[in-house]
Structure formats: C-alpha cells, structure tokens
Amino acid sequence: MSNLPSEPEFEQALNELSESLKPFLSEHPEYAKAFEIVQIPERIVQFRVVWEDDSGKAQVNRGFRVQYNSALGPYKGGLRLHPSVNLSILKFLGFEQTFKNALTGLSMGGGKGGSDFNPKGKSDNEIRRFCNSFMAELSRHIGKDTDVPAGDIGTGGREVGFLFGAYRRARNEFAGILTGKGASWGGSHIRPEATGYGVIYYVEHMIKNSCPEFSLDKPSTRVAISGAGNVAQFTALKVIELGATVVSLSDSKGALISKSEKGFSKEVVEAIGELKLKGGYLESYQSFAPGGEYEYHADKRPWTLVENVQIALPSATQNEVSKEEAEALVKAGVRIVAEGSNMGCTAEAIDVFEATRKQGKGGVWYAPGKAANCGGVAVSGLEMSQNSQRLTWTPQEVDSKLKGIMTDCFNICLDAGKKFSGEDLSGDVLPSLLSGANVAGFIKVADAMKAQGEWW
Numbered sequence: 001m002s003n004l005p006s007e008p009e010f011e012q013a014l015n016e017l018s019e020s021l022k023p024f025l026s027e028h029p030e031y032a033k034a035f036e037i038v039q040i041p042e043r044i045v046q047f048r049v050v051w052e053d054d055s056g057k058a059q060v061n062r063g064f065r066v067q068y069n070s071a072l073g074p075y076k077g078g079l080r081l082h083p084s085v086n087l088s089i090l091k092f093l094g095f096e097q098t099f100k101n102a103l104t105g106l107s108m109g110g111g112k113g114g115s116d117f118n119p120k121g122k123s124d125n126e127i128r129r130f131c132n133s134f135m136a137e138l139s140r141h142i143g144k145d146t147d148v149p150a151g152d153i154g155t156g157g158r159e160v161g162f163l164f165g166a167y168r169r170a171r172n173e174f175a176g177i178l179t180g181k182g183a184s185w186g187g188s189h190i191r192p193e194a195t196g197y198g199v200i201y202y203v204e205h206m207i208k209n210s211c212p213e214f215s216l217d218k219p220s221t222r223v224a225i226s227g228a229g230n231v232a233q234f235t236a237l238k239v240i241e242l243g244a245t246v247v248s249l250s251d252s253k254g255a256l257i258s259k260s261e262k263g264f265s266k267e268v269v270e271a272i273g274e275l276k277l278k279g280g281y282l283e284s285y286q287s288f289a290p291g292g293e294y295e296y297h298a299d300k301r302p303w304t305l306v307e308n309v310q311i312a313l314p315s316a317t318q319n320e321v322s323k324e325e326a327e328a329l330v331k332a333g334v335r336i337v338a339e340g341s342n343m344g345c346t347a348e349a350i351d352v353f354e355a356t357r358k359q360g361k362g363g364v365w366y367a368p369g370k371a372a373n374c375g376g377v378a379v380s381g382l383e384m385s386q387n388s389q390r391l392t393w394t395p396q397e398v399d400s401k402l403k404g405i406m407t408d409c410f411n412i413c414l415d416a417g418k419k420f421s422g423e424d425l426s427g428d429v430l431p432s433l434l435s436g437a438n439v440a441g442f443i444k445v446a447d448a449m450k451a452q453g454e455w456w
C-alpha cells in the first residue's frame with residue numbers, strides 16, 4: 001500500500017502511461033528509472049487567494065501551480081477555474097501536458113494550475129478582483145522563460161486579460177508571461193480557434209489512414225461533439241466549414257441534439273458562443289434556435305442520444321465517456337474517437353474502443369487528448385515565439401504552422417504506435433495511437449532529462 005493520498009485522476013493518467021510503456025520498457029529497461037522520476041512534479045506551489053465579493057466580504061479559495069517538468073522548455077499549460085479543482089486533477093493535467101508538449105516539437109515543458117474558485121454567477125468586478133488576488137501570488141512563480149500559463153476551463157479571454165494586467169502593473173513589465181492574450185496586446189492570431197481546428201486537422205489524417213470513405217467535406221459524415229466552450233465551438237465551426245454534419249453539443253446541464261439532416265448551423269454555434277460569454281446554458285436553446293430542429297436532454301451527455309455517427313469528439317472535461325457510453329457509440333457506427341478534452345474517456349471506455357481496433361477492419365480508432373488536442377498549446381508556443389521577437393504572424397501563417405504541427409504529431413504517434421505497442425499489426429489492424437502518443441512523448445522527455453543529468 002502506498003502512503004500517498006488517493007489521487008484518482010492522476011492515478012488513471014499514470015496507469016495509462018505505465019500500460020503503454022510496458023513493451024518499450026521490456027526492450028529498454030534502462031528507461032524504467034526515467035519513468036520513476038518523471039512521475040514526480042519538479043515543484044507544486046499552493047497558496048490562498050483572498051478576494052472581495054460585491055458585498056465587501058472577504059472570500060477565500062485555494063490556488064495552485066503544478067510545475068511538472070521543464071526538461072524541454074519553460075513550464076507551459078493552462079489555469080483551470082472550477083469548483084472541482086484539486087491536486088489530483090491538476091497533477092493529471094500537468095503530467096499529460098508534459099508529454100503533449102513534447103509531441104508538438106516546440107520547446108515547452110509541462111505545467112498546469114488553477115483554483116477551486118467558481119466563476120459561474122460572479123460579476124465582472126468579482127472576477128477582476130479574484131484575478132488580481134490570484135496573480136498577486138502566482139506572479140512570484142511564473143515568467144516568460146520560467147513558466148507561461150494560459151486559460152483552460154472557466155478561464156477565457158476576459159480572465160487572461162485581467163491576469164495579464166495584474167502582472168504587468170505589479171512588475172512594470174510587458175512580457176509574454178501568459179498566452180491566449182488579445183490579438184491587439186500580444187496575443188497570437190488563431191489561438192482561440194487552435195485547439196478545435198487542430199483536432200480536426202488530426203482527425204483528417206485519421207480518416208485518410210483508416211476510413212477514406214468518410215470525408216469532412218461530405219454532409220453524410222456525421223460528427224458528435226460534447227461541450228459548448230472554446231474547444232467544442234471551434235471544433236464544430238471547422239466541421240461545418242468543411243461541410244460535414246455536427247449532430248450534438250452539450251454543457252454541464254445537458255445535451256443538445258440536432259434532429260435535422262443539416263445538423264448545427266454556423267449561426268447556431270456562434271449564438272452558443274455569445275450565450276456562453278454571458279454565462280447562459282443550452283437549456284435556453286429555443287431563444288437562439290427556434291423551429292423544432294433541436295432536442296434538449298437535461299442531465300445527459302450526447303453519446304447515448306445520437307444515431308448513425310462516424311466520428312465522436314469529447315470536448316468538455318475529463319471522464320466524460322463511460323464504458324456504457326463507449327458501447328453506445330460503437331453501436332451508433334462510430335469509427336473515429338479523438339479527444340478535444342484532456343482524458344475525456346474513462347479507462348474502461350478506452351478499453352472498449354481499443355478492443356474493437358484490435359479486431360481489425362471496422363473497429364474504432366481512438367486518439368488521446370495529448371495527441372489530438374495539442375494544437376492549442378502548440379499555438380501558445382507560437383505565441384511565445386512571436387512575443388520573444390515582438391512581431392505578429394498573419395492568421396494564414398499561424399494556421400499553416402498549426403497544420404504542419406498536427407501532421408507531424410500524427411505521424412510521430414502512428415510510427416511509435418507501429419514500433420512500440422508490442423502488437424501484431426498484420427491484417428487490417430491499425431496501430432494504437434494511444435501507445436504511440438504515450439511512448440513517443442515519454443521518450444522525448446526522458447532523453448532530454450538524461451542529457452541534462454536528471455537520471456542515469
């Protein structure tokens with residue numbers, strides 16, 4: 001029995017990596033030491049955040065920054081503001097971030113932070129005062145060459161603005177200490193779109209390599225998406241732009257399903273974007289999507305509600321696809337699952353998908369978040385480069401670099417999946433992108449740590 005506190009989400013991420021590494025470690029046992037060492041964050045900062053609510057009362061929350069690994073560059077990863085935030089969740093996110101960032105090929109280490117502060121129902125002034133207090137402490141631990149946070153769940157453009165301003169005023173320094181900034185004050189074009197667009201660029205490679213009969217420019221290719229935030233919105237908009245059909249979105253209160261052949265329109269997705277900025281929920285869908293084309297299901301996720309879908313893209317939060325929901329997706333015809341969210345699938349759901357893949361033709365091909373959603377942090381890396389040079393690339397330049405990074409990431413995962421999964425890939429069995437992403441990301445980090453004297 002370990003004497004460590006139980007950390008279910010972190011243990012899930014660690015077990016997944018450990019399983020993926022087995023065939024590689026049996027061939028290269030010297031890397032077992034690196035695996036032991038890389039599990040422990042370089043540093044965790046925990047602090048209290050006292051902020052003033054609108055009635056003048058003092059409120060207090062917990063603040064965190066997990067600085068996981070800096071072998072490949074400054075710690076990089078978002079800040080989550082959600083009442084569920086705890087060390088287990090931030091450790092799993094920081095751990096996965098480390099390997100994801102390695103897969104982008106850019107110079108970034110891994111980190112994650114946030115607070116159990118709930119931004120829901122707070123006024124703009126309360127959010128601003130919270131951000132000022134949070135940054136008062138966080139500013140001691142970050143820096144453009146040390147640790148560069150960004151947004152995540154509950155932390156959007158407004159919060160990044162307040163946090164950046166708090167740092168700039170405190171330090172009298174305009175520096176690239178956060179990414180996801182506004183385009184007119186140091187942000188990169190395409191950063192808001194990057195995660196969702198990147199998921200679709202990755203999925204295009206999955207389609208070409210497994211189901212060329214599908215195509216994102218055909219309305220007959222139907223895509224189920226969960227979430228209604230940054231990642232889900234831009235994933236949906238890219239699918240619609242290309243010509244395929246989006247059949248679902250969801251939020252923390254329920255799922256919205258399109259009943260028409262056409263699926264979600266660009267206008268409805270944009271209206272959802274506006275609604276979310278105002279703190280609204282999909283349950284009020286009749287205000288922006290009248291006419292009976294949509295059906296709302298309270299307290300449900302989309303997975304058991306959709307039929308005849310080829311692609312599923314979980315894009316809300318961790319563990320949002322259960323074993324039963326994975327089985328329902330297989331029944332609905334899904335052949336490709338790619339995570340926009342981090343650890344979107346439970347371990348049991350992944351087992352369902354991977355078991356079908358191992359049966360050969362007709363199975364589900366699953367891509368983990370650390371591969372499929374790395375476009376977000378990749379464009380954050382590009383924002384850091386632009387900030388260092390004090391210049392701005394055009395949207396076209398950034399989008400084309402993003403495409404290149406997603407292509408390279410896919411090829412790295414595919415090659416490592418072929419080489420290191422320990423599976424017999426004769427016949428029609430596709431390589432595991434799960435093993436591929438995990439092993440390839442690990443080797444990059446472990447090799448840099450070894451060169452820098454962190455294991456031997």
Ligand code: NDP
Pocket residue numbers: 151152153154155195227228229230231232250251252253276281315316317318340341342373374376377
């Ligand atoms: P947002 O806060 O913009 O949106 C999150 C969405 O998920 C909202 O619709 C929210 O519902 C829903 N949601 C959040 N928590 C829960 C929950 N516990 N149960 C059900 N629904 C929930 O966040 P993002 O879109 O930025 O992030 C979504 C996922 O993608 C996260 O896993 C994040 O870590 C990951 N990710 C984000 C990247 C980025 O660039 N933003 C990059 C890579 C990964 P409601 O609207 O009701 O609040």
Ligand code: 8G0
Pocket residue numbers: 076077078079097100149150151152179180342373374376377380
């Ligand atoms: O830009 C970032 O550093 C960032 C923000 C939110 C999420 C992620 C992620 O990769 O999970 C990265």
